[in-house]
Amino acid sequence: MVGLIELTQGNYGKLLTSMVTYLASNYPDVNSISITELIYRLDGYGPDEKASYTQFSHQNDWPRNSDGSIAIDDPSIIQWRSQLLGNFLGKLAAIAHAHGKQLYLDVSTGLDKQMQFTDESGVQFNTMLQKVDKLIVWYYYYLDGNSPKTTQIAATALKQYGSSRIILSIGLWGPDNTVMDANNLQQGIQSAQQAGMSNLWITPATLMDSSHWQVLANLWK
16 A cells, blocks of 8 residues: 555555546546545554644654554544545545546445444544545455344444445455355345345455346345
8 A cells, every 4th residue: 555645645646636537537438436445544654644643633643552552543543544535535526526427435344342333444434425425335244254134233333324325335255265155145135224225235246156146136126
């Protein structure tokens, strides 16, 4: 990953802006552009980021844990990061909108040991939704070893952001290169629907076989 400042204020960000501009202006059949992998919760604490954070927070250093490590989930870090990414994504969204497209952002989630919803992307969802049209929220329960019925927990937690603004992404990946079976997928979809989640995204298509497609055919006649 490039540094957060390189993305939001540097040359890499300019390249990404140029790419979005090209896609939005040259692909009339495309109705949305999705930005993915901008997950900086565990990364992005270099000298440029520290300088930006200390200017934002008026502190001399990152907030620290008792062992001296950076307290990466400190609210001030999340607020600082969300502001930087939000401003950058707002510019991309304006480009997309100028060409009649929407801009989506991928974010990651999970459940902790107490089965509570956790944000693994390190950004404020409300702040992102002020800039982008929809969030594609990853909930890869099979990869994490959770029951498909836990999609209901994730979907319920996400309803606070407005069901029309959220796409819940179910990943077919599993541990040790396994693939989720069709019955597991069906249970996950139905559990999300029971919680009122209407926008679902099944990924990746390359892992789908005829049984997975049949599940979708049965559920979306």
